[in-house]
Amino acid sequence: MAGKDEALSGEGLVERLLPEATSCADVGGGGGGGKKWKKTYLDVLGVCCSAEVALVERLLAPLDGVRVVSVVVASRTVVVEHDPAAASESAIVNALNKAGLEASMRAYGSSGVVSRWPSPYIVASGVLLLASFFNWLFPPLQLLAFAAVCAGAPPMLRRGWAAACSLSLDINVLMLIAVAGALALGDYTEAGGIVFLFTTAEWLETLACTKVPYQCHVTVFSNKPTVIKPGRTLTSQVQASAGMSSLMGTLPAKAVLVNGEVVRVRDVRVGDVVAVRAGEIVPVDGVVVDGQSEVDESSLTGESFPVPKQPHSDVWAGTMNMDGYIAVRTTAVADNSTVARMDRLVEAAQNSRSKTQRLIDICAKYYTPGVPMIPALLGADSLRQWWNLALVLLVSACPCALVLSTPVATFCAMLRAARMGIFIKGGDVLESLGEIRAVAFDKTGTITRGEFSIDSFHLVENKLEIDHLLHWVASIESKSSHPMAAALVEYAQSKSIQPNPENVGDFRIYPGEGIYGEIHGKHIYIGNRRALARASSPQQVQETSGMIKGVSVGYVICDGELAGVFSLSDDCRTGAAEAVRELGSLGIKSVMLTGDSTRAAMHAQGQLGGVMEELHSELLPEDKVRLVGGLKARFGPTMMVGDGMNDAAALAAADVGVSMGISGSAAAMETSHATLMSSDVLRVPEAIRLGRRARRIIAVNVAASLAVKAAVLVLAASWRPVLWAAVLADVGTCLLVVLNSMTLLREKWKGGKKGDACRATARSLAMRSQLAADAGAPNSTAAGAGREQTNGCHCCPKPSKSPEHSVVIDIPSNGEHKEEQPTMAAIVAKCCGGGGSKKPAASRASQGCCSAGEGKPINGTGRRCTNEKPSCCDKGAADVTNSSPETAKGCANEGCCASLQD
Numbered sequence: 001m002a003g004k005d006e007a008l009s010g011e012g013l014v015e016r017l018l019p020e021a022t023s024c025a026d027v028g029g030g031g032g033g034g035k036k037w038k039k040t041y042l043d044v045l046g047v048c049c050s051a052e053v054a055l056v057e058r059l060l061a062p063l064d065g066v067r068v069v070s071v072v073v074a075s076r077t078v079v080v081e082h083d084p085a086a087a088s089e090s091a092i093v094n095a096l097n098k099a100g101l102e103a104s105m106r107a108y109g110s111s112g113v114v115s116r117w118p119s120p121y122i123v124a125s126g127v128l129l130l131a132s133f134f135n136w137l138f139p140p141l142q143l144l145a146f147a148a149v150c151a152g153a154p155p156m157l158r159r160g161w162a163a164a165c166s167l168s169l170d171i172n173v174l175m176l177i178a179v180a181g182a183l184a185l186g187d188y189t190e191a192g193g194i195v196f197l198f199t200t201a202e203w204l205e206t207l208a209c210t211k212v213p214y215q216c217h218v219t220v221f222s223n224k225p226t227v228i229k230p231g232r233t234l235t236s237q238v239q240a241s242a243g244m245s246s247l248m249g250t251l252p253a254k255a256v257l258v259n260g261e262v263v264r265v266r267d268v269r270v271g272d273v274v275a276v277r278a279g280e281i282v283p284v285d286g287v288v289v290d291g292q293s294e295v296d297e298s299s300l301t302g303e304s305f306p307v308p309k310q311p312h313s314d315v316w317a318g319t320m321n322m323d324g325y326i327a328v329r330t331t332a333v334a335d336n337s338t339v340a341r342m343d344r345l346v347e348a349a350q351n352s353r354s355k356t357q358r359l360i361d362i363c364a365k366y367y368t369p370g371v372p373m374i375p376a377l378l379g380a381d382s383l384r385q386w387w388n389l390a391l392v393l394l395v396s397a398c399p400c401a402l403v404l405s406t407p408v409a410t411f412c413a414m415l416r417a418a419r420m421g422i423f424i425k426g427g428d429v430l431e432s433l434g435e436i437r438a439v440a441f442d443k444t445g446t447i448t449r450g451e452f453s454i455d456s457f458h459l460v461e462n463k464l465e466i467d468h469l470l471h472w473v474a475s476i477e478s479k480s481s482h483p484m485a486a487a488l489v490e491y492a493q494s495k496s497i498q499p500n501p502e503n504v505g506d507f508r509i510y511p512g513e514g515i516y517g518e519i520h521g522k523h524i525y526i527g528n529r530r531a532l533a534r535a536s537s538p539q540q541v542q543e544t545s546g547m548i549k550g551v552s553v554g555y556v557i558c559d560g561e562l563a564g565v566f567s568l569s570d571d572c573r574t575g576a577a578e579a580v581r582e583l584g585s586l587g588i589k590s591v592m593l594t595g596d597s598t599r600a601a602m603h604a605q606g607q608l609g610g611v612m613e614e615l616h617s618e619l620l621p622e623d624k625v626r627l628v629g630g631l632k633a634r635f636g637p638t639m640m641v642g643d644g645m646n647d648a649a650a651l652a653a654a655d656v657g658v659s660m661g662i663s664g665s666a667a668a669m670e671t672s673h674a675t676l677m678s679s680d681v682l683r684v685p686e687a688i689r690l691g692r693r694a695r696r697i698i699a700v701n702v703a704a705s706l707a708v709k710a711a712v713l714v715l716a717a718s719w720r721p722v723l724w725a726a727v728l729a730d731v732g733t734c735l736l737v738v739l740n741s742m743t744l745l746r747e748k749w750k751g752g753k754k755g756d757a758c759r760a761t762a763r764s765l766a767m768r769s770q771l772a773a774d775a776g777a778p779n780s781t782a783a784g785a786g787r788e789q790t791n792g793c794h795c796c797p798k799p800s801k802s803p804e805h806s807v808v809i810d811i812p813s814n815g816e817h818k819e820e821q822p823t824m825a826a827i828v829a830k831c832c833g834g835g836g837s838k839k840p841a842a843s844r845a846s847q848g849c850c851s852a853g854e855g856k857p858i859n860g861t862g863r864r865c866t867n868e869k870p871s872c873c874d875k876g877a878a879d880v881t882n883s884s885p886e887t888a889k890g891c892a893n894e895g896c897c898a899s900l901q902d
């Protein structure tokens with residue numbers, strides 16, 4: 001990990017992309033000569049296409065004290081890293097404004113607020129042009145068209161002049177030449193028309209580009225914490241939390257420590273405890289240490305329902321505390337918070353160019369100088385016609401629409417993805433998404449929840465005391481982040497054995513095998529058969545084969561002797577089967593790659609209803625890489641979805657690597673090309689669909705801009721060159737391209753369908769009931785739900801409303817709302833194994849209904865709990881052949897699942 005960080009900063013990526021929040025930090029580091037570098041964000045409305053990028057760079061580079069300039073065309077943002085002592089912000093703004101680029105400092109948190117009204121130049125030129133049309137009443141009115149040119153041209157002149165000075169041929173210059181030509185021909189109306197059309201189109205385009213997500217932010221969130229009124233629906237906030245690039249702006253500037261002290265968010269240190277009241281935005285990433293509440297995480301995960309929080313829950317900066325009070329112990333400083341990291345990624349993504357875009361940029365470079373050469377080749381009847389033709393060609397030489405075709409669509413698609421809780425790290429990734437032919441899923445933590453429950457834990461030959469062994473195992477596992485580790489620690493705790501990680505020495509991780517640690521002088525390995533083979537004699541390996549049956553079996557080897565054996569199991573995520581089926585309907589192959597045992601892979605496959613086309617188990621990290629390579633060769637572009645350390649290499653090797661969840665492993669998130677912010681696997685097919693749509697839209701954009709250009713040229717050459725038509729075609733296609741790209745944003749997300757609401761309710765309710773139970777509320781225990789309810793509930797209560805409505809959750813204003821929930825919650829908790837809550841394994845097991853089971857045919861009867869049912873009840877029947885008392889309780893599953901089969 002350290003090596004990775006170095007590699008990143010070595011490329012200057014981290015440094016280049018310091019977030020807004022750090023703008024005052026000294027990032028000079030070495031070699032800065034004591035200079036304080038600052039990052040300033042500017043809204044530059046005059047940035048219309050990539051042609052202006054060079055202009056901005058040429059304008060700012062000569063300024064003393066400016067270090068790095070980056071331009072984000074799609075959002076019209078210029079980011080300047082500078083030394084405020086040498087180059088002040090106003091100097092930078094002035095330099096850009098001298099060229100008419102309409103630059104302004106971006107206020108903290110706001111972004112690109114464009115005036116809704118056209119500038120006075122546009123209005124004046126429009127009115128004058130209109131008046132000139134009445135020249136049939138009074139011929140001198142013709143001169144008003146000339147006045148219209150004079151009124152509308154100043155902004156064009158300023159920008160064109162700046163471009164000309166830096167020897168670049170941008171659209172302003174082309175248009176000005178056309179206007180001058182029309183005036184020279186005495187065609188005042190035509191000249192006035194060009195000026196008016198061009199300036200109006202520019203304004204409309206700016207409006208379209210900037211209107212989209214940002215304004216919602218500015219209006220809904222302010223830097224001051226907004227108090228959400230009871231009864232207000234969440235959807236407005238969902239719409240508001242559109243783009244991650246502007247999410248940083250929602251962070252409060254100040255945080256309140258529990259002792260009442262108000263500090264700047266930047267000054268909050270790791271380990272500080274901050275107080276977050278109802279309606280406030282969580283200012284830092286951390287862990288809840290006190291209080292309970294529901295938090296709206298839609299800004300990060302795209303999931304529009306509140307997530308209950310209680311002590312030990314993780315919370316993230318930028319999410320909103322909706323009701324209740326929580327005290328949060330910080331786990332990262334503001335600049336390192338998830339939202340800050342995502343912000344940097346999004347910015348980097350916007351700067352990176354996709355293949356298509358690079359190709360188009362190259363073509364555009366030759367296109368502009370190439371087009372005006374054509375009239376010479378065509379030949380014209382008269383000088384006047386030649387001249388007209390030349391002007392039309394000149395206007396058509398602007399590749400604006402072509403250049404805009406890709407970045408605007410990419411930008412909109414990435415915003416759309418961000419709203420769905422998918423972070424895509426660049427246009428290239430988006431393009432690859434649309435080409436995916438095969439998807440490889442990791443099992444643990446991706447297809448399954450990664451919340452194991454221990455089905456059995458035995459001593460072998462009773463040489464040791466179980467309490468001692470459990471204490472050692474729990475102590476060593478406390479140092480591991482593997483999902484199995486958490487289950488083993490919880491299991492020990494449920495037997496009142498507390499782990500003592502401080503006593504563990506020489507802790508080691510063997511990828512794909514297990515872990516090792518030394519405690520109280522004992523050398524202990526915990527892991528699968530590979531670990532057993534590593535730590536004990538081949539004879540012992542032989543003896544243990546078939547000794548215990550279970551989904552996943554683990555061994556504890558103490559000083560070279562097998563001391564304990566345990567079995568554990570994990571349940572598939574809700575929606576996993578549906579996601580794979582949807583991928584199938586898109587013509588995409590799905591395979592499972594897991595480091596876990598073959599039995600575990602089969603078990604998961606059973607829960608999924610056999611939807612996976614291939615299963616590969618007992619893989620080492622390098623095997624996953626090899627298999628991803630194989631998939632690429634066999635099927636074409638391949639996506640890998642994974643969560644763990646053991647997936648990092650495979651994620652990097654895939655065409656698109658997708659990491660799961662903000663709480664997934666950091667290594668996976670760093671190496672992946674995209675991140676699902678929630679643990680919803682259904683977003684995988686949705687992301688692919690979005691990628692395909694983006695590709696289609698880009699293709700339409702490119703085709704339309706080329707076709708319109710071609711049509712104008714053909715018309716001009718074969719019939720009559722009409723200058724204003726050429727201008728209209730040019731600016732019109734620009735606008736069309738922008739509007740077409742924006743359809744990517746507008747469409748409602750349909751991916752969740754019925755499952756979305758089901759899960760939302762399930763998770764939220766199950767955890768609420770847990771909260772209520774903890775608080776000792778009456779009639780709220782899971783055990784309170786009757787059996788007949790269990791049978792009748794078909795596992796997850798179906799939402800009664802349409803999916804679009806069901807994500808609108810009214811925020812309860814008082815306690816009444818909560819009181820009617822426990823019964824529902826109890827049903828959900830009972831049926832759906834806790835609906836994803838991180839409950840202790842023991843309590844999950846006690847819910848009986850659908851907790852851990854076996855996908856294996858029951859006792860040779862050939863009956864199998866196959867599941868075409870909603871996947872929250874995708875739990876197999878119990879393996880009744882297992883004589884272990886711990887697993888015998890699994891028999892209870894049979895009843896529930898069997899009843900659901902009918």
Ligand SMILES: Nc1ncnc2c1ncn2[C@@H]1O[C@H](COP(=O)(O)OP(=O)(O)OP(=O)(O)O)[C@@H](O)[C@H]1O
Pocket residue numbers: 442443444445477480481482484485511512513514515526527528552553554593594595596597619620621644646
């Ligand atoms: N901390 C641990 N404690 C016990 N066993 C472990 C531990 N870490 C790994 N193992 C064993 O090694 C196996 C492989 O682990 P690995 O992390 O490669 O895959 P996984 O997470 O189980 O599955 P997947 O590849 O689907 O995520 C596990 O199935 C488990 O048996």
Ligand SMILES: [Zn+2]
Pocket residue numbers: 442443444445446642643644647
């Ligand atoms: Zn995993």
